[in-house]
């Protein structure tokens with residue numbers, strides 16, 4: 150089966166240093182979508198991708214998305230739409246990825262410069278975006294190039310959609326996908342997204358579910374300006390004191406969400422599902438390794454996987470306006486904005502969840518009897534997604550995984566979110582598959598994010614092999 154793969158694999162190995170150089174160039178562009186001052190870098194990253202794609206012979210369009218809703222003077226970065234091949238006798242696969250990254254500063258605790266790809270002797274390649282999601286996005290480009298250089302016919306037509314706002318909730322992209330479902334994406338036969346991770350470090354997986362994410366701000370203000378705590382301490386009601394109480398009321402030490410109306414929306418566990426977790430290659434030891442500690446809520450695998458995949462969670466992320474530098478500053482912040490998010494699961498509803506959060510936060514604040522003012526709002530929201538893995542798209546990916554990694558993949562769900570996954574499914578009416586490249590210890594969103602050279606190079610083989618098996622797979 151897929152006889153040309155050996156030539157393709159050999160070419161990927163031959164080109165591995167060139168592919169690592171391409172990743173180094175991408176990592177060097179600090180395309181941080183949440184930081185307005187970095188917007189030119191996000192655009193530069195989109196232009197870099199477009200130029201590389203054009204060099205490979207793809208037809209490319211840069212689609213503007215208009216202004217950022219919460220910052221009306223700021224343009225959203227363009228979506229890179231590209232097509233490689235338009236042979237009516239071949240299947241067409243639509244792939245999605247993102248070229249923006251999470252913020253990163255060396256002073257956050259990185260061991261290396263975050264925007265310099267640093268390849269260790271052990272093959273770990275450190276750099277912001279290496280695994281999330283520049284490595285996987287470049288994987289598709291590298292697969293095209295290795296086919297060309299090996300003289301192996303590209304087995305499918307490839308449609309590509311790469312965005313620059315995923316880490317900020319994919320602002321503006323839903324509308325584009327909905328419009329292009331029957332336009333630019335009309336001939337897609339299936340969708341593949343490479344933007345998640347293996348559950349551990351050795352066993353590959355295919356992913357059929359994601360949690361959604363509703364991201365909230367709680368704004369508390371009082372004084373007209375930041376104050377001296379010696380002069381005003383004890384005389385002014387302090388926004389930070391109120392905020393700490395509100396944030397502290399949201400979730401308990403074991404992650405139980407305290408907002409009424411959340412768990413009531415969660416789909417009950419079925420008997421089929423009960424038996425699903427035992428066969429998954431996941432151990433608490435791997436979790437401890439990727440967590441960097443043993444401070445887990447649960448001691449067992451099943452409860453842990455359920456907590457990550459099928460129950461909601463609430464995380465408190467930070468406070469804007471609060472003193473957070475080292476040292477001791479005796480300030481009373483005048484206005485503080487607490488940030489937290491809820492990862493949502495079937496059958497939670499975005500609006501119902503928002504209403505539950507707003508009403509609870511207002512109630513907790515009212516009980517404080519504070520003279521300060523409160524605002525609570527959602528910064529962005531995103532839907533959960535669960536699909537059927539009984540489809541030729543998943544079968545092809547399963548065969549590719551066995552061919553490249555020598556094992557059958559686990560079928561997993563993911564605790565993270567890719568807001569547009571459900572939108573792709575609904576707008577194209579086609580099956581969506583998540584095919585991860587990186588592993589559980591990659592540290593996406595964290596300090597020292599990395600992608601192992603082995604996962605990058607074998608991952609490029611995997612993406613190419615998947616396309617070959619897609620071409621051979623009979624209809625369902």
Ligand SMILES: NCC(=O)N[C@@H](Cc1c[nH]cn1)C(=O)O
Nearest residue numbers: 281315316317318344362565566
């Ligand atoms: N690799 C996917 C990823 O990291 N997604 C983000 C997306 C996001 C940001 N805000 C809401 N969703 C995630 O945090 O899961």
Ligand SMILES: [Zn+2]
Nearest residue numbers: 247281282344
């Ligand atoms: Zn990502």
Ligand SMILES: [Zn+2]
Nearest residue numbers: 281316593594
């Ligand atoms: Zn991410």
